[in-house]
Amino acid sequence: MKRLNVMYICNDLGIGGATLSLIDTLEQMRGYVNCIVVIRQQYDIIYHLEKLNIQYYIVPFECDYGLKENNSLEKxxxxxxxxxxxxxHLVEIIHNEKIDLIHINSSVSNVGAIAGLMAGIPYIWHIRELIHGHFNCCYYNEDLKRELFNKAARIISISDCVKKxxxxxxxxxxxxMYNGLDIDKYENVIDDKNTYNRNFLMAGIISEEKGQWDAIRAVEFLIKKGYTDIKLYIIGNANEVFKWSVEKYVKRHDLNNNIYFISFKEDLMLFRKKVSYSITGSKMEALGRSTIEAMLAGNIVIGADTGGTKELIGLEEKRGYLYEQGNYENLALVLEKVINESDAIKKRIQKSAQIYSIKEFDSVKYCKELYQVYLDAVANYQYNTEMSYAKQLTSRYEFFDKKKKSKWINNSNLLQTSKVQLAYYWIMKWLKLKQKGISLSDYLQKENIHSIAIYGMAQxxxxxxxxxxxxxxKIEYVMxxxxxxxxxxxKxxxxxxxxPKVDAIIVTVLSQEKQLIDWLKGKCSYKICGLTEIIKQLEEEDYII
Structure with missing residues (x-):
């Protein structure tokens, strides 16, 4: 039988759970099919692809989701x-590489589905996220997403909660189909020599959706109860503004000796061996690779009672402990209970979780099942039926493309670029002033401004x-x-x-600075300063006091 040529569409720009799962899949699937991977731009996955000797192409494309409040017809x-x-561009690669099937590694872009329809080959869509529930996001075009999902040869859901x-x-x-992991890479021996400390690990993107606030406040709560030796290691890439908030909170509340922030580590086994427990606090995790890794490694898992986390841990403390997501006091009580459990109970839960993980998440078993899905998809594909829909997509593209020359398209396309350029321009000026020993407070003191508010708390x-x-x-409040x-x-x-009354309000939203200044002047009689205005004044005059 002919060996299939399969194109894998990788939507991520970083090494997260979806990308790690793809790497594990490729390592096994290359024994069944010829793997060709498409990535959006150069990033760390290339190292893994070259190590596995897997061919890849870089084709820039965009994801098709965003915050609900930012969606629009234009977008x-x-x-x-x-x-x-x-x-x-993908269709050219499909023809050149004689691709038989496309595997789209997550739900957040349409480019692989559109290319499959244009080229007349089947595609499988792997849904790994709960966009609506977890991220407060939506797909830009729900109707189109529904149509493309329905045209997929197969839809794979990462968990029962996603399937539902x-x-x-x-x-x-x-x-x-649960994820397949390299069991040998993550499994740790659990025996009577195991001892338990009060160290907790929280791995994943540092963002509001992942629940780090719950863990930080819970640890603070326990320290006040006398658990002064408790440690929490928060590891991962970050939403920088969110990370700023949590780091600032930890510093202000003197928690630096108990809570540590560590940049992303692809291999967490060294950390997992140093901790006894792992926390998964996501608002709505589709599955939770870090939870599975923790179970395999013998970390006792404490997780939010939502989505895939609840599915993995199970009820009645079968494979770990659940807490009420968003309730840090409840989490603190669960952490305290876990710390004080007997060693016998801890070992029972560890072993139960590990046995379950080995059975359900073995990559060898997973890839055998996935290969059969590929064969069925190719065998049952109906070319003529799908090509009529591909023509509809072409007509839709031609209609929208005519609008591409209109003002709104040009403006929206340039907007993000201009924001970045604007920020770069003024931050460079600000940096040069700091190198000369000139600070924003020099301007404020000379203008007799002692209390301020800040409008705009992005980076x-x-x-x-x-x-x-x-x-x-004194910073009185922010907006x-x-x-x-x-x-x-x-505040x-x-x-x-x-x-509330202040001497001045500083506007930091550079792209809308003038409009916001005018709007704020209409609301109050306080001095309103744009950040760019302050920087210009500092450049033009000697403000060193």
């Missing part, structure tokens, strides 16, 4: 145009906060329409309401 249409253009969600939302029956707002925090200028994490650090005010 939807532009995303489709970009997807279709990228799909045309796909059926509820899209009325599609999918195949539930630039956080930098302004950090620079002024330990000066004679931001989108991010509320700073409220755990400092946060709704900008639509009444603004």
């Amino acid at each position: 939807m249409e532009l995303n489709f145009i970009e997807d279709y253009d990228s799909a045309k 969600k796909v059926l509820e939302t899209y009325k599609i029956e999918s195949i539930r 630039i707002g956080c930098l302004v906060f950090d620079e002024l925090e330990n000066t004679t200028v 931001d329409r989108n991010d509320q994490n700073a409220m755990k650090i400092i 946060m005010i709704n900008p639509e309401g009444e603004l």
Whole structure:
């Protein structure tokens, strides 16, 4: 029988759970099929692909989801145009490499599906995330996503909770296939020599959705109860603004000797051997690779009672402990219970979780089943039926493409680039002033400004906060329409309401600075300063005091 040529579409730009699972899959599947991988740009996965001697192509394309409040018709249409253009490049590769099947590694881009329809080959869609429940996001075009899901030869759901969600939302029956992991890489021996410390690990993206606030507040709660030797290691890449908030909280509450932030580590086994427990706090995890790794390694798992985490741990403390997601006091009580459990109970839970993980998540077994899915998809594909829909996509592209020359398309395409360029321009000027020993507080003191508010707590707002925090200028409160994490650090005010008295408000939203200054002047009589205005003044005059 002819060996299949399979194209894998990797949507991620970093090494996260979906990418690690793809790497594990490729390592096994190369024994069954010829693997060709498409990635969006150069990043760390290339090292793994070259190590496995797997061919790859770099084809730039965009994901098709974002925050619900930022979605728009313009964004939807532009995303489709970009997807279709990228799909045309994929079709060339499909023809050159004689691809038989496309495997899309997650649900967050349409380019692989569009390319499969254009080239007349089947595609399998692997749904690894709960976009709506976990990330407060949506797909740009839910109708298009539904259509493309329905045209897939097979839909694979990463867990029972995802399978249920796909059926509820899209009325599609999918195949539930748990991730396959290299068991030997993660398994750790559990025996009577095991001892237990009070060290906890929390691995994953450091972001609001992953529940680090719950863990930090729970540890603080236990320290106040006398568990002063408890340690929490938070490891992963980060949403920088969110990380700023949690790090600031840890520092202000004197938790630096108990809570540690560590940058992303692909291999966590050294850390897993140093801790007894692992926390998964996600609001709605589709499955949770880090939870599975913890179970294999013999870490006792404490997880939020939602989604895939609940599915993995089970009820009645079968394979770990559940807590009420978002309730840090409940988490603290669970952590305290776990710490004080008898060694016999801890070992029973460890062994139960490890046996379950070895049985359910073995990559060898997984890839045998996946190969059969491939064969069935190719054998049952109906070329003529799908080509009529591919023509509809072409017509849709031609219609949207005519609008590409219109003003709104050009503006939306340039908007993000211009924001980045604007921020770079002013941050470079700010950096040069700092190198000369000139600070923002020099301007504020000379203008007799002693109390301020900050409007805009994205990354630039956080930098302004950090620079002024330990000066004679008092930051009374901050404002931001989108991010509320700073409220755990400092008083946060709704900008639509009444603004408490301060000497000045500093606006840090550079792309809308003038509009916001005018709007704030209409609300209050306080001095309103744009950050760019302050920087210009510092450049033009001698503000060193």
